[in-house]
Amino acid sequence: EVFLVESGGGLVQPGGSLRLSCAASGFMFSSYWMTWVRQAPGKGLEWVATIKEDGSDKYYVDSVKGRFTISRDNAKNTLYVQMNSLRAEDTALYYCARAREEYDFWVGYFPGFFDYWGQGTLVTVSS
Amino acid sequence: EIVLTQSPGTLSLSPGERATLSCRASQSVTRSSSYLAWYQQKPGQAPRLLIYGASSRATGIPDRFSGSGSGTDFTLTISRLEPEDFAVYYCQQYGRSPTTFGQGTKVEIK
Numbered sequence: 001e002v003f004l005v006e007s008g009g010g011l012v013q014p015g016g017s018l019r020l021s022c023a024a025s026g027f028m029f030s031s032y033w034m035t036w037v038r039q040a041p042g043k044g045l046e047w048v049a050t051i052k053e054d055g056s057d058k059y060y061v062d063s064v065k066g067r068f069t070i071s072r073d074n075a076k077n078t079l080y081v082q083m084n085s086l087r088a089e090d091t092a093l094y095y096c097a098r099a100r101e102e103y104d105f106w107v108g109y110f111p112g113f114f115d116y117w118g119q120g121t122l123v124t125v126s127s
Numbered sequence: 128e129i130v131l132t133q134s135p136g137t138l139s140l141s142p143g144e145r146a147t148l149s150c151r152a153s154q155s156v157t158r159s160s161s162y163l164a165w166y167q168q169k170p171g172q173a174p175r176l177l178i179y180g181a182s183s184r185a186t187g188i189p190d191r192f193s194g195s196g197s198g199t200d201f202t203l204t205i206s207r208l209e210p211e212d213f214a215v216y217y218c219q220q221y222g223r224s225p226t227t228f229g230q231g232t233k234v235e236i237k
Contacts (some may be wrong), residue, residue: 045228113164117173
């Protein structure tokens with residue numbers, strides 16, 4: 001059975017940093033794209049970042065580019081996101097999710113839908 | 128960026144009734160396939176994948192859930208609402224970067 005368990009959330013002041021982790025089990029972690037999705041309190045889902053199986057490709061939503069860094073350790077079956085220069089608008093529940101790979105003749109391989117999700121870790125940015 | 132607009136915002140129905148949820152994209156999400164997924168989220172829980180590729184049910188999803196559509200217009204249908212189906216539903220397009228979600232449709236008990 002697939003399990004994804006996030007950790008590392010908490011209260012941080014604006015401008016501060018936080019590193020989230022996501023421990024994966026029940027599947028071959030190194031064979032899947034992985035992603036972070038966040039949900040502000042009472043709001044909808046927002047994709048944050050995605051990383052390829054071997055870490056060679058990374059994608060970010062514009063609002064976190066230059067501030068967040070997604071990474072992974074396939075030996076430890078763990079996904080990370082380093083969040084710097086945090087802002088109040090980064091306050092959210094952060095989910096990690098497994099992404100299924102898609103293929104299109106014109107585009108090649110790319111990350112697709114998210115088939116398994118963790119329960120999330122809450123990040124609150126406030127003074 | 129592709130904008131997904133879900134309608135209605137809230138759907139008030141009774142158990143046993145049919146639910147029809149719409150997701151409209153600002154540009155086509157169909158190339159060789161339709162890159163559109165649906166998720167269900169209950170209060171205090173993570174989203175759960177229901178449908179991918181516009182019409183394929185995810186593992187373990189009951190057949191009362193069905194998806195249809197192509198191009199820019201997609202529909203999630205719940206044929207007969209069960210008590211556990213009252214939740215918020217999101218569509219997601221993953222055909223063009225960045226992937227985006229709709230704002231959600233809440234299905235509530237009438």
